[in-house]
Amino acid sequence: MTQQPSTPAQNSPVTVVGLGPMGLALAAALMDKGHPTTVWNRTPEKARDLVARGARLAPSVADAVAASPLTLVCLKDYAALYEALGPVGGPSAGRALVNLNSGTPKEAHAAASWAAERGVAYLDGAIMVPPPLVGDPGSVFLYSGPREVFDAHRDTLASLGDSRYLGADPGLAVLHNAALLGLMYATMNGFLHATALVGSAGVPAAEFADLAVNRFLPTVVDATLVEQAPNLDAGHYPGDLGTMEMNLNALEHIARTCEERGVYAGQPRLMRDIAARAIADGHGGSNYLAVFEVFRKAAER
Structure with a gap:
């Protein structure tokens, strides 16, 4: 899918789906770097502190992914990804999804196919630091999938840490x-x-x-x-x-x-x-x- 040119990192809105300890850290780091941040979690109460800091709590996951050109999903596993985004089909045209849960390469390939069937620009990713280090320039984040998707959102992803692009094979990150x-x-x-x-x-x-x-x-x-x-x-x-x-x-x-x-x-x-x-x-x-x-x-x- 052809991506729109990336916008300046400090001006680019981002959505975070999933507010466990790592999801909370992702959203906080993005806000610290000046990104308008929309969040969604099955349990809305987990967003309370983020909302107090200025995050927008979406009323539904569909509203959340529609709010930003880039959605970061930080859930338990690939099954949780499908459960959360399946009903809404993922982000719409011109938007991208970066999946940051853990799993296996075979599951990553299946997720990439799932996204492609829905016309969604997709990257698979892995976070190689604990939550307190998210946002540190030296913290390593791994990404794999189409190079053009990574390049379009490189500046935004850099707000989380050291973004390493590993290649077009979507299974490389996991x-x-x-x-x-x-x-x-x-x-x-x-x-x-x-x-x-x-x-x-x-x-x-x-x-x-x-x-x-x-x-x-x-x-x-x-x-x-x-x-x-x-x-x-x-x-x-x-x-x-x-x-x-x-x-x-x-x-x-x-x-x-x-x-x-x-x-x-x-x-x-x-x-x-x-x-x-x-x-x-x-x-x-x-x-x-x-x-x-x-x-x-x-x-x-």
């Missing part, structure tokens, strides 16, 4: 969302497990956090991943400085230490099993990054 959240949970679990392990000897979490987060991770993990990322694309895993066999030995020691200290050992056992799988696949002499081949080739099995 795919990155799942990948980054998976990284977050794995990192959090790694820290929490490590803290529990040293905590078995009475080491305070605050003391260990300084060593682990401020010293160890930036030097040993972060720098290594950035430096070695091109080797993942090339499938190049030289074991000059340490092989998978050596790493399996270390993982075995971690698991045994957890068992000895009475700390949950399921997590290191899983990591040990993954390394063993990589060795079984012929990567015993490679470095630990060859585990990447186990992950990306799982579907082939």
Whole structure:
């Protein structure tokens, strides 16, 4: 769909549908940046503070999406999107819809088709920060779908944070969302497990956090991943400085230490099993990054 040229960000009205904690943060950030903001929520009482600040509470979702050239939807999932906007068919011609709930790439493709059938300009999106950081220039927001839709509303979306356009495939935003959240949970679990392990000897979490987060991770993990990322694309895993066999030995020691200290050992056992799988696949002499081949080739099995 052909989009109208974007208007100056401070003058462009925006609608926000869904006023959970994130929806409230979106609307507040837009208002802070000078956007006339219309809001709608199934429970109107949630809009009370926004209305007191000057937001307009729409009497219906149809009225809400008709009020602005851009509607941001921040609901639980794709089913909630269809439930809320299905009866009104989405925004009318010349207006755009940006969906900011989480889900799967397959669901994002279905939503893009749903929008296209109704003549709606559609972007799928993902918010990669908690509500208090919405509006910060460094907060990352991901978008995927037609480039012309993103470009038409780039200035408005920039009011929320650092807008990253990922490509025309509408599933890319939720795919990155799942990948980054998976990284977050794995990192959090790694820290929490490590803290529990040293905590078995009475080491305070605050003391260990300084060593682990401020010293160890930036030097040993972060720098290594950035430096070695091109080797993942090339499938190049030289074991000059340490092989998978050596790493399996270390993982075995971690698991045994957890068992000895009475700390949950399921997590290191899983990591040990993954390394063993990589060795079984012929990567015993490679470095630990060859585990990447186990992950990306799982579907082939």
